[in-house]
Amino acid sequence: MPKKVLIAARSFSRSKEAKAILEAQGYELILNPYDRPMTEAELVEMIAGVDALVAGNDDVTGAVIAAGAPDLKIIAKHGVGYNNIDVSTAKQYGIPVTVAPGANSQSVAELAFGLLLACVRSIPQMDCSIRAGSWDRVTGYEVGGKVLGIVGMGNIGGEVAKRACGFNMKIIAYDIYPNPEFIKNYGVTYLPLPEVIAQADFLSLHAPSTPGTIGIINRTTLRTMKKTAFLINTARGDLVNEEDLYEALSSGIIAGAALDTFAKEPLENSPLLTLKNIIVTPHAGAATHEGVIRTGLIGAGEVVRVLSGQAPHYAVK
Ligand SMILES: NC(=O)C1=CN([C@@H]2O[C@H](COP(=O)(O)OP(=O)(O)OC[C@H]3O[C@@H](n4cnc5c(N)ncnc54)[C@H](O)[C@@H]3O)[C@@H](O)[C@H]2O)C=CC1
């Protein structure tokens, strides 16, 4: 009987390089039949008898893991943010959860920077306006000399800081573990979170979703931001209270925002979509050809290692 790998992560299933590694082992690949992340119920229905699960942003709950045990030997996250996976239940069943550290950092950092520039120069708004028959120029702002605040200075935050140096920005950051390399290489100044939020002209979020970060951008903290500031969130939607952000954007508390991630995805019928000073993308930070290949190769390698009895390289602790 061939070993079975359920590939819920749609990016992985489109990566012939990653799939080839699994196919070379003779595994049977079962693909996510939906054109979106899988729900708990859908995963529970398909997980029985599966040896490995490659998960994207699918709902890998305790019920899914319980339904997969004892056959399920590994959950390989196609990416880095594993807040959608019930790691503690996986641990109880002795199932390692692996990630692909750094594999998509460049892709996400480039999108974050693209969003930052799109916000401050109103790029999507001007594109829309020309298509509607007008030739109005929006006067924006330069980013050189402005303060970029980064919350979560890890792999992605570091890549964002590297790019900000090229734009001659002043970089301030908050992280629970300051990294001296970022101070040395990119001139990052670490500050307490309230100071980063208050001083930033652009506030870019790159921390994981944890009990310590959920809701860090809320009514109270938004009111401490500059009125001219822009918020960029390519981390996780639940870092931002969306109702409070709507209020802040519609009443001029901050100038604008760009969001790639949302509390509930896909984003549907959100009041945020009625605002002109917001740009949204569909959790596409990691969606580049290069990033998907790197991420898939790491995930496939982890699956092969575990299914052949070896320890994974990048298991979540
Ligand atoms: N939009 C997208 O497609 C993607 C989004 N992401 C999100 O970005 C996040 C960051 O990714 P990486 O930089 O690769 O992870 P990383 O683990 O390299 O960096 C995360 C950083 O956040 C810091 N951190 C943890 N808790 C914190 C707290 N309470 N306050 C401040 N800092 C805290 C850590 O010390 C670390 O330096 C992921 O967890 C994921 O949620 C990641 C990849 C793609």
Ligand SMILES: O=C(O)CCC(=O)C(=O)O
């Ligand atoms: O789109 C993906 O593959 C997941 C990207 C992501 O959010 C992550 O790596 O945490």
